[in-house]
Each structure stands twice: as C-alpha cells, then as structure tokens.
Amino acid sequence: MKKTIIILAAAVLACTAATAQELKFAHVNFQELVQLMPEMDSARVQIDAATRETQETYESMIMEYNSKGQEYQQKEASWTPAVRESKARELSDIESRIRTFEQSSQQDLTQLQNTLMAPIYQKAQEKIQELAKAKGVIYVFDESSLHYVDATKSIDLTPEARTALNIPEGRTLESLQAELQAQYQQQAGAMQQ
Numbered sequence: 077m078k079k080t081i082i083i084l085a086a087a088v089l090a091c092t093a094a095t096a097q098e099l100k101f102a103h104v105n106f107q108e109l110v111q112l113m114p115e116m117d118s119a120r121v122q123i124d125a126a127t128r129e130t131q132e133t134y135e136s137m138i139m140e141y142n143s144k145g146q147e148y149q150q151k152e153a154s155w156t157p158a159v160r161e162s163k164a165r166e167l168s169d170i171e172s173r174i175r176t177f178e179q180s181s182q183q184d185l186t187q188l189q190n191t192l193m194a195p196i197y198q199k200a201q202e203k204i205q206e207l208a209k210a211k212g213v214i215y216v217f218d219e220s221s222l223h224y225v226d227a228t229k230s231i232d233l234t235p236e237a238r239t240a241l242n243i244p245e246g247r248t249l250e251s252l253q254a255e256l257q258a259q260y261q262q263q264a265g266a267m268q269q
Contacts, residue, residue, distance in 0.1 A: 102213040102231040107220055109200050109234065110193075112243045112252060119192035120256075126188055128263075130181045137177060141170045203240045207233050 110116060148163050155163065208216045211231060219225065219234075 099215075100211060100213045100231065101229065102208055102211065102216045102233045103219050103222060103225050104204055104216055104233040104237055105219045106200065106204070107218075108249055109204075109237050109241060109243070110196055111249060112238070112247050113196055113200065113241050114243070115196045115199065119189075119196060122192060123185070123189055126185060130185060134174070134177065134181070137170065137174050141167065141174060144170060200237070200241060203237055204233060207236050207240065 144167055148167060152160060204216055213231060216233060
C-alpha cells in the first residue's frame with residue numbers, strides 16, 4: 077500500500093513538473109503602458125483643460141461671494157431691514173450655488189476622466205492579450221501587484237506592448253514626469269503674468 081502511494085505521488089509530481097514546464101507566464105507594467113500611451117497625452121490635455129475651466133469658474137464665484145460679503149459688512153448698518161434681508165439672501169444663494177457647483181463639477185470631472193480613460197485601458201488590455209496569445213502565455217501578471225518576479229521564467233511583455241501601443245522608444249515615466257512638470261511650470265508662469 078505504501079509503495080502504491082509513493083509511486084502515485086511520484087507520478088503526480090512528474091506530471092506536475094512536466095505541465096509546469098509547458099506553462100508560460102508573463103508580466104507587464106500596465107500602469108506604465110497606460111501613462112505613456114499617446115492617447116493618454118490627449119486625455120491629459122482634455123482633463124487639464126476641464127479642470128482649469130472648473131477652477132476658474134469656482135474662483136470667479138468665490139470672488140463674487142467675497143465682494144458681496146465685504147459690501148454687506150461695510151454697508152449693513154446703513155441699509156434698511158428689507159435691503160439687509162435681500163442682501164443676506166443673495167449671499168446665501170451664492171454660497172449655495174458654490175456648494176452645488178463644487179459637487180457637480182467634481183462629478184463631471186470624474187465622469188470625463190472615466191470616459192476618456194476607458195478606451196485607453198481597453199486598448200492596452202487588448203494589445204496585452206494579443207501579445208500573450210501570440211506567445212502562448214496562459215497568465216499575464218501586472219508588475220505592480222507582484223511581490224516577486226523571476227525574469228528568467230516569466231516573459232516581460234512590457235517592451236513589446238510599448239511598441240504595439242506606439243509608445244516612443246525613449247519615453248519613460250520619469251521623462252513623462254519631467255514633461256508634465258515643465259507644462260505645469262509654464263502654465264503657472266503664464267497665470268502669474
């Protein structure tokens with residue numbers, strides 16, 4: 077009986093080892109791919125423009141509120157009760173509009189981001205799946221969620237996916253960060269003038 081169990085265990089281990097040798101695993105840095113895709117640059121521009129427009133509108137509303145608030149404080153004593161009540165109601169309405177605008181604009185920006193990002197994520201996912209199928213890979217893991225990768229036993233699909241997604245050769249997350257930083261500094265300089 078013990079010999080049968082030992083032989084059976086050895087057979088299972090042999091089959092498992094043979095099967096494991098046939099299995100191909102791959103890994104990819106999905107977030108790097110998405111962030112560096114040319115489509116992402118376009119999405120970033122649209123999101124930044126919408127964010128700036130929202131911020132400008134918000135600041136305008138705050139300026140109006142502050143202006144009316146200062147007027148109220150300066151002239152409150154000289155106004156009749158009816159004017160004072162009307163001006164207080166006007167301030168309250170502006171404050172309410174600001175709160176409503178904050179909530180709806182945040183929802184709008186989130187929805188815009190989701191709308192713009194969905195096709196980018198889908199395209200990256202489809203390219204990774206195409207590459208994995210072409211290589212006979214059964215699993216593709218995202219590097220960001222791995223604790224360990226043995227690069228000798230796992231195929232790195234990131235370089236091929238970069239090519240398939242038209243990401244320029246020398247573009248990295250670091251160069252993207254530098255590009256974005258330069259853009260923001262340029263915008264900040266333009267806003268100060």
